[in-house]
Amino acid sequence: MTMPVPEPIRETSHRPPPPRVTINADVVRTQPAASSSPDQSEASGLVASATVVPKNGNAVPTLAAKGLHAYFGSHPAVRDVSVDFRDREVTAIIGPSGCGKSTLLRCLNRMHETLPATRVEGAVLFRGTDIYAREVNPIALRRHVGMVFQRPTPFPTMSIRDNVAAGLRVRDGGEPPRAQTDAIVERALRRTALWDEVKDRLKQSAVTLSGGQQQRLCVARALATEPAVLLLDEPTASLDPLSTQKIEELVYELRSEVTLIIVTHNMQQAARVSDRTAFLLAGELVEISPTSELFTAPSDPRTEAYITGRFG
Amino acid sequence: MTSSVAPPTSDLTAPPGGLAARLEVAGVGDRIYTTVITGFAASIPLLLVFIAVAVGVAAWPALHQFGFSFLTSSTWDPVHGIFGAAPALYGTLVSSILALIIATPLAIGVAIYLSEFAPAWLRQPVSFLVDLLAAVPSVVYGLWGIFVLIPLLRDYVVPFFKDTLRLGSTPLFSGPSYGPSMLAAGIILAIMVLPYISAVSREVLLAVPRAQREAALALGATRWETIWGAVLPYARSGIIGGVILGLGRALGETMAVTMVIGNRHEISASLLAPGYTMASLIANQFTEATGDLHLSALMAVGFTLFVLTLIVNALARWLVWRVSRGPMP
């Protein structure tokens, strides 16, 4: 096994709470009903209706990697990965440190190329269009595919309200009129269960919030632009257990509206929130299966070795 | 944003909207931004080149006429058009070296004090006060020099050296003391240069890894022995860099020096005699320069000063870079 590019050591500052689902036991969660409800009532009327295609059916997967390679300089961090991310499901990506999970995630919204000396080969199809095609503008893409990072990053010079609305400023047509923006901000904050906590201090600086609240703020900020896909890169790694739980519940609830892909080094977290789980090792996709299957009866011996703790 | 079954590819490529949106898609904004800041950054080397050209062109007539003797001759005769800047060169070097002799032990001492012995609550105020010395304008130092330092020297210090210490017969302290003198210039320069040496030394000393100190202490060394034997050698090139930085500042200091040095175009061994430095020569004579050759001679002095300080500063920065934190001090 070649030495992978070491990902920064992520400290888990908390012990994960006992999982609702134990690995190697039967998954009790059921898959929710097929299609999501159309239109949730909006004050802004800006958010369009959801798709009417049945979920696990033969829809074009929202996001699909095809033969994806990603390099840091000459070192391959992601090798020939092909995977479908199904519409409005939560897909978790797990694997040992340095296996390329974050790199893979960052390829999905073309953030990998923002680092120096990086290269991507292969294709990533967003609703059938290759986002790495020449005519595709990464800026436009990132408004459809949102991202939440490991450390909460509210913009320190902006108020809570302005933080949430930050993504709206750079959309086509500019920021919507104030009333609409306020409505969008409120909806985003409600979706992330933050509204009640901050509704009285929307004008205050975002850094006055606690770590968990800040991370939820970042999720709200990403949601404000109504992306079709939300990428989460170890979103609870720096949070306390209570905030972690809130974020996990949020992720689980959001999947009726948004396709979510979450990278986590915490297997129990993957087991709790995801519908499908992918296991990455040294840049290769070893296996992707429905979560219950992966954790109870993995098909690849390497997966089994990882989830039973023999390495990583 | 619609989530229909077959999304238009154009959604990702050319968002609807006016010219601004399309320009943004084309990446024009980013390109303009990068070009502008690169241009601004490039203006700095360009500025240096312009300065060199400016001073060189202005100095050329005199340099061409006098050649190397410009730096070795002491004759400064505007009337007959003969110019030799040796006394100014001499004065610059002497005053700067004198300043370094006075300032360096003090600066390193303060730096050691602040990095090793000072109680935590005293560190910030003292370092702030020392650094503040660098912020005082040169002309204020000069003003203080004229009305406080020179009388002080004349009434107390020089008699002390001459009579009490019986140094009056030595070449360094011979001759009458009118007031403005090389000694005064050296002292003022020392005060002005102290904060630079001290700041760099402090930074370098703080960058010495704890392991060095601890290893020495564990061997049974006293605090001082640790500093002398383990810390200072490690920080040596950085401190030397700081000293050379101070030298660079002292060489070019104009106002304070011109107000206390007496502006006499003479080489004298005595520190009590007035003299000239290159910078003070230019400042003193510029407004009354007679004729183009005179002006050009002044510019030639400026050119010499420029080259000298350029070399010294480059050397200093290189040394400091090497030690303190690599390429980013």
Next chain:
Amino acid sequence: MTVAPPRPVPPRRREHPSISQRAYAERTVKTLTRRKVVNSVMVGLTWVAAVLATLPLLFILFYLLKKGATSLTPAFFTQMPKPIGESGGGMANAIIGTMILVGIATCIGLPIGIGAGLYLAEHKGTKLATIVRFLSDVLNGLPSIVMGIFAWQFIVRPMGHFSAIAGGIALGAMMIPMVTRTTEEMVRLVPTSLREAALALGYTRWRTSLVIVLRTAAAGIVTGALVAIARIAGETAPLFFTALGNQFSSTSLNEPIAALPLQIFHYAISPYDSAHALAWAGAVVLIGLVLIVSIAARFATRARFGNAAD
């Protein structure tokens, strides 16, 4: 590589063990005492150095206030200088002149400096960045009189006369490397995660830099700019060759203009006591400006970024 186990060393035989042991002990104690004394002396000397280094500033400040406070009347700020030899008058023209010069310099130095600083922070590995960083530091150490010569050769001479604009340009050129370095340091302090968060939201690079990063670093950049302004406000030498100074109140950019440090200089070397008094007052104003900015800068950056090693 195997290492043989160390062989036991037989103890050295000493003759008259009690005597040489005592001598050895005495020698050790003497050396130890000497070392301790040396230690105390040197530590004491560093204390002395610290005192000696802080004294001049306090001494100068005290003297300035003593001599200058009495002349700091409102008239000082509002009146023009009286003819030579007459007492009274003020430095109004010099104060206005300095403000104009500093204004011009800031218009030149600030944008270029901030832009260059942004470049250095965002493209830090490139060759140009290394060169620019190095040369910035070198430029920072150049004598200000050389800047004056530069402006004289390229602006005053072609124009044919001294002017405020030339002085402003000389001072602005001095400001550029100062502002560049402080901006670079402040922008570097903004975490990359903030940049990435903005990019992931759909911000373009230039928007990220100007709206998000610059705003976050704004306090530090402004502080650095203020420090640079305070420094150039006190510069005299370049003005000899450019602004020249002016007896009268002039706000025209195309003519020579008075400046506070220049005026202080002329008054200081003049033989009249009344002029000296004004010089002291001017020095108080100048150093007051510098002090306020320096203290504010110190507080601002310390509070924001914690106790940086300095």
